[in-house]
Amino acid sequence: MIDNSLIPIPSFILLVGAALTGVLHRRLRPYSVVAFAACTLILAWTLPNDAACRVGFLDHEIVLFQTDQLSRIFGTIFAFISVAGGIFGFHVTKGGEHAAALCYAAGAVGVTFAGDFISLFAFWELMAVASTYLVWARNTAESSRAGTRYLLVHLFGGTILLAGIILVVTETGSILLSAAGSAQGSGLWLILGGVALNAAIPPLHAWLTDAYPKATVAGAVFMSALTTKSAVYVLARLFPGWEILVILGTIMALYGVVYAVLANDIREILAYHIISQVGYMVAGIGIGTQLALNGAVAHAFSHILYKALLFMGAGVVLFATGKSKLTELGGLARSMPLTLWLYMIGAFSISGFPLFNGFISKSMVVAAAGESHLDAVYLLLTLASVGTFLHTGLKLPYFTWYSSDAGLAPGRVPRTMHGAMAIAAFFCILFGIAPGLLYDHLPFSTPYEPYTIPHLTESVQILVLTFVAFWMFRGKLAGESLLALDTDWFYRRSAEPTKRYILGTIEAVFDVAERTALLVVHRLVTLSANPVVLVNKSFSGKAFDPNRARPSLGVALGLLLLLVVIVVVLNLLHV
Amino acid sequence: MNQKTWSILGLLVVVSLVLETTLTYESDHWWDSIPAFYSLFGFIGCTAIILISKWLGKVLLQRREDYYD
Numbered sequence: 001m002i003d004n005s006l007i008p009i010p011s012f013i014l015l016v017g018a019a020l021t022g023v024l025h026r027r028l029r030p031y032s033v034v035a036f037a038a039c040t041l042i043l044a045w046t047l048p049n050d051a052a053c054r055v056g057f058l059d060h061e062i063v064l065f066q067t068d069q070l071s072r073i074f075g076t077i078f079a080f081i082s083v084a085g086g087i088f089g090f091h092v093t094k095g096g097e098h099a100a101a102l103c104y105a106a107g108a109v110g111v112t113f114a115g116d117f118i119s120l121f122a123f124w125e126l127m128a129v130a131s132t133y134l135v136w137a138r139n140t141a142e143s144s145r146a147g148t149r150y151l152l153v154h155l156f157g158g159t160i161l162l163a164g165i166i167l168v169v170t171e172t173g174s175i176l177l178s179a180a181g182s183a184q185g186s187g188l189w190l191i192l193g194g195v196a197l198n199a200a201i202p203p204l205h206a207w208l209t210d211a212y213p214k215a216t217v218a219g220a221v222f223m224s225a226l227t228t229k230s231a232v233y234v235l236a237r238l239f240p241g242w243e244i245l246v247i248l249g250t251i252m253a254l255y256g257v258v259y260a261v262l263a264n265d266i267r268e269i270l271a272y273h274i275i276s277q278v279g280y281m282v283a284g285i286g287i288g289t290q291l292a293l294n295g296a297v298a299h300a301f302s303h304i305l306y307k308a309l310l311f312m313g314a315g316v317v318l319f320a321t322g323k324s325k326l327t328e329l330g331g332l333a334r335s336m337p338l339t340l341w342l343y344m345i346g347a348f349s350i351s352g353f354p355l356f357n358g359f360i361s362k363s364m365v366v367a368a369a370g371e372s373h374l375d376a377v378y379l380l381l382t383l384a385s386v387g388t389f390l391h392t393g394l395k396l397p398y399f400t401w402y403s404s405d406a407g408l409a410p411g412r413v414p415r416t417m418h419g420a421m422a423i424a425a426f427f428c429i430l431f432g433i434a435p436g437l438l439y440d441h442l443p444f445s446t447p448y449e450p451y452t453i454p455h456l457t458e459s460v461q462i463l464v465l466t467f468v469a470f471w472m473f474r475g476k477l478a479g480e481s482l483l484a485l486d487t488d489w490f491y492r493r494s495a496e497p498t499k500r501y502i503l504g505t506i507e508a509v510f511d512v513a514e515r516t517a518l519l520v521v522h523r524l525v526t527l528s529a530n531p532v533v534l535v536n537k538s539f540s541g542k543a544f545d546p547n548r549a550r551p552s553l554g555v556a557l558g559l560l561l562l563l564v565v566i567v568v569v570l571n572l573l574h575v
Numbered sequence: 576m577n578q579k580t581w582s583i584l585g586l587l588v589v590v591s592l593v594l595e596t597t598l599t600y601e602s603d604h605w606w607d608s609i610p611a612f613y614s615l616f617g618f619i620g621c622t623a624i625i626l627i628s629k630w631l632g633k634v635l636l637q638r639r640e641d642y643y644d
Contacts (some may be wrong), residue, residue, distance in 0.1 A: 257624060257628075258624070258627070258628045258631065259628075261624065261625060261628035261629060261632070262628060262629075262631075262632045262636060262637060370603055370604065371603075375604060375605075378604070379606075379616075382616065382620075383616075383620045383624070386616075386617055386620040386621050386624065387620075387621075387624045390621055390624060390625070453594055453598055454595070456591070457591035457592075457594050457595045457613070458613045460587050460588065460590075460591040461588060461591050461592070461611070461613040461614040461616075461617055462613050462614075462616060462617035462620075463617065464584050464587055464588050464614075464617070465588070465613075465614045465615075465616075465617030465618040465621070466617045466618070466620070466621040467584065468584075468618060469617070469618050469621035469622045469625070470621060471576065472622075473621075473622065473625045473626075476625055476626075476629060477625065480637070481640055482632075482637040482638065482639065482640060483637070483638055483639075483640050483642060483643075484632055484636040484637055484638075485635075485636045485637075485638060485642075486636075492643050493642070493643060
């Protein structure tokens with residue numbers, strides 16, 4: 001084991017890069033982003049397994065950095081996508097956006113290589129704060145509000161995570177990360193909750209589809225790759241084989257599909273499909289067999305490549321036309337053919353077309369479900385992949401590039417944008433054609449062969465018939481200028497109903513109680529002011545006057561006489 | 576969508592169906608004995624996703640775009 005503090009730490013390189021990029025001349029900034037991301041990529045790739053960097057901190061020894069097969073593959077793809085994202089964002093002039101992107105990448109890479117809970121948490125929060133800036137930097141009223149919501153939700157998730165970490169560390173006495181196995185406890189469940197929020201597991205997912213469509217064009221590319229997949233990494237590190245993840249993952253895979261039918265914004269459709277795709281990874285981690293874990297990791301790797309490519313494609317459309325809603329787009333095939341074809345490579349990949357990288361990774365998770373005799377999971381995940389092709393591969397491109405011509409005149413697109421797309425597209429195809437290049441670096445050496453006749457016939461039939469159904473029902477799929485309620489409703493619109501149903505009821509009860517109390521008091525006051533009213537109604541409403549209220553002499557004599565009569569009668573009866 | 580494209584797609588399905596029925600391989604699942612299962616699954620699944628999601632949108636989820644403003 002190599003163990004010294006002099007090893008350059010990948011996340012620190014990115015942080016230095018962020019600081020430097022912020023102060024560099026405007027024209028040098030994009031080069032700096034790409035250069036520092038590339039250095040990190042080389043480092044993540046070349047560091048030996050089992051390298052570590054430990055630092056003393058309070059009573060603990062912090063493992064800022066530690067490599068194994070799992071962390072290396074995630075660290076590599078995070079650094080790679082930062083290079084591609086940096087090239088894609090070459091046109092960006094704002095130093096803040098460049099610096100935030102690098103800080104964000106530093107957070108994700110830092111989480112990946114962290115060996116203990118304290119450094120993991122620090123990098124976790126860095127990711128939340130830096131990525132918020134990428135939403136705010138869009139500089140619209142909508143993105144400013146969405147960014148604030150995004151930050152608040154992530155700080156809430158971070159707090160849950162921290163609470164869980166404190167409980168676990170107190171219980172076990174160790175801050176080192178290790179798989180939970182069959183251990184249980186409230187601390188672990190809290191950690192799972194905090195990580196599930198970043199992994200966008202419903203109902204904790206709404207921050208993603210709320211913020212990603214409103215982020216900057218280049219920022220969304222980083223966001224599509226880093227937050228959810230770093231959470232997937234932590235799930236794979238801490239919770240492999242937790243059965244609840246199988247159920248949650250399968251629900252996720254279908255949840256995103258349903259909402260993607262209703263979404264109108266192209267980046268919102270893609271965002272819902274992040275949730276759907278992460279569902280496969282979460283389910284794979286839950287299944288927990290070697291094949292399933294390999295599948296989850298391979299799918300995260302593939303997913304980052306094609307999802308970044310898809311977000312780049314949607315970003316180019318937004319950049320060139322200023323529009324991102326299906327209802328405002330259409331007929332761009334003639335003016336933006338290159339963007340269309342590069343986008344379609346991403347779409348074929350995510351849909352699991354043979355020869356593209358989705359085919360060789362998604363099928364591992366599905367096959368693992370079959371191998372573990374989880375028939376329902378197998379079929380539901382296959383159904384989700386029907387939905388993936390339907391939206392990302394058919395609905396979105398059809399209504400953006402074909403359908404009725406919206407008469408848009410797209411502006412010029414920087415070559416670097418298409419260049420970054422081409423790089424991502426190249427790797428989507430490369431790993432599709434030569435899956436061994438990826439399989440060789442997975443955590444386990446379980447053999448898997450994606451190109452078998454049954455798998456190919458299955459995929460061809462599903463894809464072609466999905467297309468046929470799309471073609472028949474395409475009229476139903478056109479975008480609508482409506483929004484679909486999701487769980488962000490609870491923090492965006494719950495004030496009014498909460499007031500009406502909860503506070504309203506309590507208020508009504510208090511109101512009745514208050515009015516009754518006041519009435520009683522009022523009656524008592526009137527009564528004590530003039531108790532004579534009780535016997536003589538003619539006194540009501542008048543103030544008490546002893547002279548008027550005093551009974552006449554006749555009354556006294558009458559009472560005396562009555563008393564005498566009573567005594568006499570009683571005597572007569574008794575004797 | 577011209578006739579040529581449809582013919583290619585049709586041919587692909589036919590070839591996959593022929594391969595599926597002629598080649599015997601170890602089957603793990605009960606549905607592998609249903610002929611053209613994945614064709615039916617793709618078509619029915621896709622239709623169901625569209626119709627059910629649209630229905631959910633209509634009855635429960637969809638609101639005007641300025642709902643949150």
